Amino acid sequence: MAFSSGNSSGPMADINVTPLVDVMLVLLIIFIITAPLMSHKVKVELPEANLIQNPEDAPDRKNPITVAVKEDGKLYWNDEEVSKETLESRFATAAQQTPQPPLNLRGDKTTKMKVINEVTKIAQGQGMLDVGFVATKDKQGQ
Numbered sequence: 001m002a003f004s005s006g007n008s009s010g011p012m013a014d015i016n017v018t019p020l021v022d023v024m025l026v027l028l029i030i031f032i033i034t035a036p037l038m039s040h041k042v043k044v045e046l047p048e049a050n051l052i053q054n055p056e057d058a059p060d061r062k063n064p065i066t067v068a069v070k071e072d073g074k075l076y077w078n079d080e081e082v083s084k085e086t087l088e089s090r091f092a093t094a095a096q097q098t099p100q101p102p103l104n105l106r107g108d109k110t111t112k113m114k115v116i117n118e119v120t121k122i123a124q125g126q127g128m129l130d131v132g133f134v135a136t137k138d139k140q141g142q
Helices: 018-038 055-060 084-095 113-125
Strands: 065-069 075-077 080-082 103-107 131-134
Touching: 065 113, 075 084, 080 084, 084 113, 103 113, 113 131
Parallel strands: 065 103, 103 131
Antiparallel strands: 065 075, 075 080
C-alpha cells in the first residue's frame, strides 16, 4: 500500500498502473513483430492423413528380405547361404518387383562394418531402395 504525504488522512487507494502499461506495451510489440512470421506467403493445401488401413492393400505388401552377415563373411539370404554373386543377382531381381520388398540387413556383433557396408553398396547398386539394419534392444537399461 502506498501512503500519501499530503493533507488527506489514510492510505492511498489508487493502483500504480505504470508497470502494467509497460508490460502490455512490450507484449504488444512482441505480437506485432511475430504475427507476420506466423502467416505463410504460399498457400498449400495439405493432404489429410488416413490412418485406417485398407484390408485390400495387405496382399500387395511384400515380405521383407532378410540378409544375415556372419563374422567370417558368410552371407545368408532368408537363412540360405549364398555367395556375393548370387546375392547380387537376387538383389537385382528383387529390385524389379513392384512393390519392392524391404531389405533387413542383420550382422553379428563382431562383424566388421566394412563387410556390412559392402553388402549395403551391392544392394543399393542393384536398385534396392528400402535398406534397413536390424539390431536387438540393449537389455542393460532395463
